[in-house]
Amino acid sequence: MAKDISYEAVMSRKNEIMKNAIGIDYELFESGGIAFDYERMMREAGYSLDEIQEIQGSTGVGNTPILEMRNLTALARKYAPKGKGARIFIKDEAANPSGSFKARRAANAVYHAKRMGYKGVIAATSGNYGAAVASQAAMAGLKCIVVQECYDSKMVGQPEILEKQRVCEAYGAEVVQLSVGPELFYTFLLLLEETGYFNASLYTPFGIAGVETLGYELVMQFRERLGKDPDKVLITHAGGGNVTGTARGIIKSGAENVEVVGASVDLSGLHMASDYDFNRKSFTTGHTGFGIPFATWPDRADVPRNAARPLRYLDRYIFVKQGEVFYITEALSVLEGIERGPAGNTSLTAAFALSQEMDENQTIIVQETEYTGAGKHPMPQISFAKQNGIEILFGDSEDEVPGKNIIFPDSPGRIKVRDFDLDKARASYVRNAIKNYDKKEINKGDFDFIVKDAKSNDDFVSGILNELEVTVK
Amino acid sequence: MEVAKKGDWVQIHQIVLKPEERAEHLPEDTKRVPLELWVKGFAQNEAKIGEEIQIETVTGRKMVGELFAINPKYIHDFGDYVPELTKIDMQLKNELFGGEK
Numbered sequence: 001m002a003k004d005i006s007y008e009a010v011m012s013r014k015n016e017i018m019k020n021a022i023g024i025d026y027e028l029f030e031s032g033g034i035a036f037d038y039e040r041m042m043r044e045a046g047y048s049l050d051e052i053q054e055i056q057g058s059t060g061v062g063n064t065p066i067l068e069m070r071n072l073t074a075l076a077r078k079y080a081p082k083g084k085g086a087r088i089f090i091k092d093e094a095a096n097p098s099g100s101f102k103a104r105r106a107a108n109a110v111y112h113a114k115r116m117g118y119k120g121v122i123a124a125t126s127g128n129y130g131a132a133v134a135s136q137a138a139m140a141g142l143k144c145i146v147v148q149e150c151y152d153s154k155m156v157g158q159p160e161i162l163e164k165q166r167v168c169e170a171y172g173a174e175v176v177q178l179s180v181g182p183e184l185f186y187t188f189l190l191l192l193e194e195t196g197y198f199n200a201s202l203y204t205p206f207g208i209a210g211v212e213t214l215g216y217e218l219v220m221q222f223r224e225r226l227g228k229d230p231d232k233v234l235i236t237h238a239g240g241g242n243v244t245g246t247a248r249g250i251i252k253s254g255a256e257n258v259e260v261v262g263a264s265v266d267l268s269g270l271h272m273a274s275d276y277d278f279n280r281k282s283f284t285t286g287h288t289g290f291g292i293p294f295a296t297w298p299d300r301a302d303v304p305r306n307a308a309r310p311l312r313y314l315d316r317y318i319f320v321k322q323g324e325v326f327y328i329t330e331a332l333s334v335l336e337g338i339e340r341g342p343a344g345n346t347s348l349t350a351a352f353a354l355s356q357e358m359d360e361n362q363t364i365i366v367q368e369t370e371y372t373g374a375g376k377h378p379m380p381q382i383s384f385a386k387q388n389g390i391e392i393l394f395g396d397s398e399d400e401v402p403g404k405n406i407i408f409p410d411s412p413g414r415i416k417v418r419d420f421d422l423d424k425a426r427a428s429y430v431r432n433a434i435k436n437y438d439k440k441e442i443n444k445g446d447f448d449f450i451v452k453d454a455k456s457n458d459d460f461v462s463g464i465l466n467e468l469e470v471t472v473k
Numbered sequence: 474m475e476v477a478k479k480g481d482w483v484q485i486h487q488i489v490l491k492p493e494e495r496a497e498h499l500p501e502d503t504k505r506v507p508l509e510l511w512v513k514g515f516a517q518n519e520a521k522i523g524e525e526i527q528i529e530t531v532t533g534r535k536m537v538g539e540l541f542a543i544n545p546k547y548i549h550d551f552g553d554y555v556p557e558l559t560k561i562d563m564q565l566k567n568e569l570f571g572g573e574k
Contacts, residue, residue: 007537145499162547169513182499186490274503375550380552
C-alpha cells in the first residue's frame with residue numbers, strides 16, 4: 001500500500017523517518033524529562049578527536065593556515081586607546097576542500113554514512129554546508145541531495161544561495177530548491193523516506209565532533225607559532241555548531257583561559273519565515289535570526305537532541321551590523337590582500353572592535369574564513385539589496401535598520417562592540433525548556449541539566465523557575 | 474515555443490503545498506502563497522515549456538512537474554557595479570597609508 005504523503009501524515013512519521021535516516025537511537029541518552037546525557041551522546045554516537053583527524057586528513061580537510069592581520073591590527077590601534085589593540089589573526093578555513101570550515105562537519109557525516117552502508121546523503125541547507133556535503137559525497141562516491149530554501153514567491157533568488165546551488169551541482173549533487181517556508185522540513189522528510197539516504201544533519205554528534213578539530217588545531221598551531229594560547233577566539237554564530245565544536249576542541253587542547261566569543265549579524269526585526277523579508281536581508285547565515293533561537297532552544301533542529309548547544313560554551317556574544325561586515329570584508333581585500341566572505345567575516349568584524357579594548361600584547365583569533373565569488377561577494381549582495389529597495393548609506397552603523405537600509409561606517413572608528421546580555425538568553429532558555437516540556441514540577445536531574453546547558457548557576461535558574469511557579473522535587 | 478526532447482537537461486516546477494495546505498503559524502505574506510519546488514534532471518518525454526514532464530534527476534529519482542526551463546543557466550553574477558565599495562576601499566587605504574603620495 002502506498003504511504004500517505006499528505007503534510008500531516010508525513011510530519012506524524014517524523015520520528016520513525018529520522019531514526020532510519022540517522023541511525024542513532026536517541027532514547028539511549030534520554031532521562032524521560034528535560035535532561036539527557038549530552039556527554040554520553042557525544043562519546044558513544046560520535047568519534048574521538050584522533051579518529052576525526054584521520055577521517056578529515058584522508059579527504060584533505062583541516063590543517064588550514066593561521067594568518068596574521070597586520071594591517072587590520074594597525075588600523076584597530078589607530079582608533080584604540082594608547083597601549084590597546086590586540087593582534088588579530090585568522091584561521092583560513094577557506095583553504096578546505098569546498099571552501100569553508102563546513103568541510104569538517106561534512107567529512108565526518110559522509111564518512112559515517114558510508115560506513116553504515118547508506119547509498120547517499122541528504123542535507124537541508126542553503127549555505128556552505130551543502131557545498132561541503134556535496135564535495136565529500138563526491139569523494140566517497142555517494143549520491144547527494146541538497147534541499148535549499150532559495151526563492152521568494154516571485155522566484156527571485158538570493159544571489160548567495162544561487163551560488164550554493166551552482167557549486168553543489170558542480171560537485172555532482174542534486175539540488176532541490178524551494179520557496180520560503182519552514183515546510184521545507186516536509187519535503188526533506190519525504191526525500192529521506194523515498195531514498196533511504198542518510199540525514200547529514202548539521203546537528204548530529206558526528207557533525208559537531210567534526211568541528212572539534214578546528215578548535216584543537218587552532219590552539220596547537222597558535223602555541224607552535226607564538227608559544228602561548230590565544231586570549232580570545234571569535235566565532236561566527238548561527239545554528240550553534242561552529243561555537244559548540246570549536247569550544248569543545250579548545251577544551252580538549254587544554255587551553256583553559258581562552259575566552260569564547262560568538263558574533264552574529266544583527267537582523268532584528270526581520271522575520272525568517274516571511275516571503276517579503278526573505279530578499280531584504282543581505283546575510284543568509286551568521287545572523288541573529290538563527291543565533292538567538294538556536295542559543296535559547298537548541299532542540300528545534302532536525303534531530304531529536306541537538307549536539308550543538310552554544311549556550312554551554314559562549315563566554316560572550318556580540319552583534320555586528322550588516323554594513324560593518326561588508327566594510328571589513330573590503331578591508332580584508334584592500335588592506336590584507338585576501339578576498340574572502342562576506343558572511344564568514346562576521347566574527348572578523350567583531351574582532352576588529354574587540355581588539356581595541358584589549359592590550360597590545362594580547363591576541364585574538366577569528367576561527368574561520370569562507371570562499372567568495374559570483375553571487376557571494378559584497379558587490380552582488382549590495383547590488384541585490386539596492387534592487388530590493390534597501391537604502392545604501394554612509395554614516396553611523398548604530399542607525400542601521402535591517403530590511404530598510406545598510407549603513408557603511410563613515411569611519412572605521414564607528415565599528416563598535418555591542419554585547420548581547422547572555423543572561424537574557426539564559427532566561428529564555430529556561431522558559432523554553434519549561435514551556436516545551438510543559439512542566440509544573442521538575443526533578444533535580446532536570447534542574448542540574450538546565451544549569452549546565454545554560455552555563456548558568458543554581459540561583460539564577462531557581463529565580464526564573466520561581467517566576468514560572470515551577471517547583472523542583 | 475521551446476520543446477524539450479527526451480534526454481535534454483531540464484528544470485521542472487511543482488507546487489508542493491497550496492496556500493490552504495500550508496503550516497500554521499506562518500507570517501501572513503507567506504501563508505498567502507504556495508510552497509513551490511524546482512529541481513533539474515534529464516527529460517523522460519517530450520514537452521513544451523509549461524507542460525507536464527517526467528525527469529530523472531542525477532541521483533536517479535523520477536519526478537513529474539511542469540517544464541520550467543531547458544538547459545537552465547546560472548543567472549547569478551557580480552551584479553551592478555557598486556561605487557560605494559570603491560569609496561570604502563579608498564577610505565581604508567587613506568586611513569592606513571594616507572599622506573604617502
